[in-house]
Amino acid sequence: MSLSQETLLSLYETMVKIRTFEERVAEIYYEGKTPVFDIAAGPVPGEMHLYSGQEAVAAGVCAHLRPDDPVTSTHRPHGHLIAKGVDLKAMMAEIFGKDTGLCHGKGGHMHLFDPTLHFGCGGIVGGGIPHAVGAALAIKKRGEDRVAVSFFGDGAANIGAFHESLNLAAVWKLPVVFVVEDNLYAISVPKSASTAVRSNAERGAAYDMPAVQVDGQDVLAVYEAAKEAIERARKGGGPSLIEAVCYRFRGHFEGDPELYLPKGIKEQWKQRDPITILGNQLKAQGWFSDEQAQAIQDKMTALVAEAEAFARQSPYPAPEDALKHVFVNV
């Protein structure tokens, strides 16, 4: 399969955008939390789960999605939301808890909602999978050709919500694609210790659903598998399951000492940086120079810096606003 230069460059840019955003958020996160780590301190308090290393999955799948294709995500949502096309300023402001954020500061890093992109996420493992089924149900009832995508991890593939959702999607033949981001660990528990099957792609058969496993560090492999699954759904062919094997370059959360990782495995994984892999593929085509790579990096650094400045300058919501938005109308 040969993709156009434009498509490949777009994938590359998306991945660099995600990486740049995540690495900068990591730096900001530790502000105010040193010398002794205090999770409640600094401009970005609370938990932080970053996507560095997994960019190929978000980029490869979301390349096929329209703004009105619903996406549900997880506690590690930044990559998906950026690949969907979010306004980085509003996203960064939400992470800072500012009133100008996507959710007026009510959600924060793990509860980012952007209804203009039909995007939602949350911190309950597997919690968003049924929502994607419901979105697909709405789409089918209306006779539209939109597609819902649910991103979740290898850990989530063992929770009841996953199994119920796949069964429902298959029974009702819904336009939904389930994407398991298998980064080999659910916090500290390796997949080999938690999952009865070797690959979640095998579970597709349990629900009579097409399923594939792909190399999640290779954005072109993800792109190809996602294309097939999403087109299948758009044409009324029902749901699919994609397992993308990928690597999390940072800890499960920022501050994770990762004592559970075998020695040296991180360094091994970093040999397979998705951005480098695509960059090399582009160079091999003669479509890419180091200058172009640098230009893209500079562009993304500037975009992220603009988002950060916006977030820092924005006001916090008024404290009493905590009482607002429980109901639409009381």
Added chain:
Amino acid sequence: MAERLLTTAKAISEAIAQEMERDDRVFVMGEDIGAYGGIFGATQGLLEKFGPERVMDTPISETGFIGAGVGAATEGMRPIVELMFVDFFGVAMDQIYNHMAKIHYMSGGNVKVPMVLMTAIGGGYSDAAQHSQCLYGLFAHVPGLKIVIPSSPYDAKGLMIQAIRDDDPVMYFFHKGIMGLGWMTPNPRATGPVPEEPYTIPFGKADVKREGSDATILTVSLMVHRSLDAAEKLAQEGINVEVVDLRTLVPLDKETILDSVKKTHRVLVVDEDYKSFGMSGELVALIAEEALDYLDAPPKRLAVPDVPIPYSRPLEQYISPSVDAIAQAVRDLVAE
């Protein structure tokens, strides 16, 4: 013109049918709600009228289909999802209280979840610990859910139409003993006049089902019936009881509650949910905070004690507030 009498179950299904006619975004999902018409009759006749696309029988996958309801609602549909017995909430509580209830807030008001989760509550027919609970207190405790509990056919229809039209997530609790089911012990109050045209009853408006001056009973659901029966007995003894049917716990009609307490100076909460840490405690706290000086006697609570609901009839009758127990509680209250 003869009044049109409907059972509560029929009133609920009529409400749903009328809304489904009016608004094609409304659809129904749940176990046995289609061909069977709902095991408590709440969706009778809907499948024939609207077909399987809009009246969907689901697999036994509460997390899956309640979560799907949430997802469909965020995409602009208006799902009515039935949780067969409230007791089954445990297998799906995450979707109810962490998602259905909270997505609107977490999104800063940007995402709406206009969903109705209706469910059967209550005991009194020997269905034991896992099929007889009320639990509205538990759900009222969690911010983000509107809690609706009709006691009569008239209220059931108006509150259901309101629930469907409301843009917020609503939990709608119908007591199995008020549905007018042919296979349950007959209950004359389960049938009543219901206007044919659609109408709404606002949330946050309690209904004084019986006026009185000697004591106030605050209650919901089947206990409204038992309280009215007790009030009739007590009237013959010269004790006039005001029975306030709260109808919705969230939002709560504090004004009607406090007005009644200020008038009668004595209050009894009758609650078929467990006594501790629930509706009865909440109402007493409210009265203590805002009407303490108006009380001539300490508030009384008659509720199911903090025990799982037992199977054997004498055991269950012992723990469920009976007409006689309610009447005696009022006598004790006015004697103080």
